[in-house]
Amino acid sequence: MNVLLIGMPGCGKSAFGKAAADSLNLEFMDTDAEIERREGPIPDIFAERGEEEFRKIETEALRDCLRGDDRIISTGGGIVTRDENIKIMKDSGAAVIFIDRPLELIAGDIDTSGRPLLKDNAERLKTLYKERYDKYREAATALVINDGTFASALGEVLRLIRNTVRKGEIL
Numbered sequence: 001m002n003v004l005l006i007g008m009p010g011c012g013k014s015a016f017g018k019a020a021a022d023s024l025n026l027e028f029m030d031t032d033a034e035i036e037r038r039e040g041p042i043p044d045i046f047a048e049r050g051e052e053e054f055r056k057i058e059t060e061a062l063r064d065c066l067r068g069d070d071r072i073i074s075t076g077g078g079i080v081t082r083d084e085n086i087k088i089m090k091d092s093g094a095a096v097i098f099i100d101r102p103l104e105l106i107a108g109d110i111d112t113s114g115r116p117l118l119k120d121n122a123e124r125l126k127t128l129y130k131e132r133y134d135k136y137r138e139a140a141t142a143l144v145i146n147d148g149t150f151a152s153a154l155g156e157v158l159r160l161i162r163n164t165v166r167k168g169e170i171l
Contacts, residue, residue, distance in 0.1 A: 002071045003161055004089055006136055007099035008129055009077035010106040012146050016099060016157050017074035023158060030074040034061040055082055066092045072161075077128070080135035089139055095164050097157060098140035102147050103129050 003020075005013040014030055021028035032042060035057055039045055045054045058076055062085055065073045073094075079085050089096050107125055137143075142160045146153040 001069060002066060002073055002092065002094040003164075004092075004094045004096045005072065005074045005099055005157075006079060006089075006096060006139055007077065008101065008103075008106055008125075008132065008136075011077075011099040011101035012150070012153065013074040013077075013099055015150070016144075016146075016154055017072045019154050020157050020161060021072040024072075024161065027068065027071045028074070029065045029068075029071050031058060031061045031065055031079065032074075032076045034065060035076075058082075059085055059088070062088055066094065078132070080132055080139050086135065086139045095142060095161065096140050097142045097144055097160055098136045099153070099157075100136070100143055100145050105147060 005017050007013055014032075017030065018028050020026075035045070035054075036042060038061070039057055042054070045057065055078070058079060059082060062073075062075065062079060065071065066088070079089075103126060106129075142164075144153055144156045144160065
């Protein structure tokens with residue numbers, strides 16, 4: 001089975017996913033990287049084809065990433081905007097870990113220039129947070145609050161994954 005990491009842009013999904021995969025000797029996948037490998041830069045997809053087309057491509061990337069086993073998969077921040085994606089994640093049997101980083105910490109860290117929905121106004125981050133927060137909670141099977149050091153949050157991610165493994169639920 002697989003582990004999915006969900007949360008806002010800049011919450012640490014990719015960094016935690018890579019580090020956890022390395023630590024546990026698992027494959028790491030990133031839905032955004034998969035989209036870019038297939039279709040080109042995400043900002044170009046938004047500009048040329050629009051958000052709705054991007055979200056369709058994102059759903060296919062999610063499905064494809066879930067076709068393998070023993071993967072840690074980082075998802076794009078907007079993966080929860082389509083109810084279909086929440087259903088796919090829940091139906092996959094994967095552990096879905098919501099990396100919850102306080103908005104003020106994300107805002108202090110994030111470079112919005114390469115993020116299509118944030119590029120024009122960092123205030124948009126607050127709006128997206130409000131729109132998505134309940135969806136992240138709905139999709140998640142576990143929660144990690146990322147408000148301290150990278151090492152402490154990574155330790156919590158690894159603990160959740162290992163506990164799930166011991167219960168025989170995944171991997």
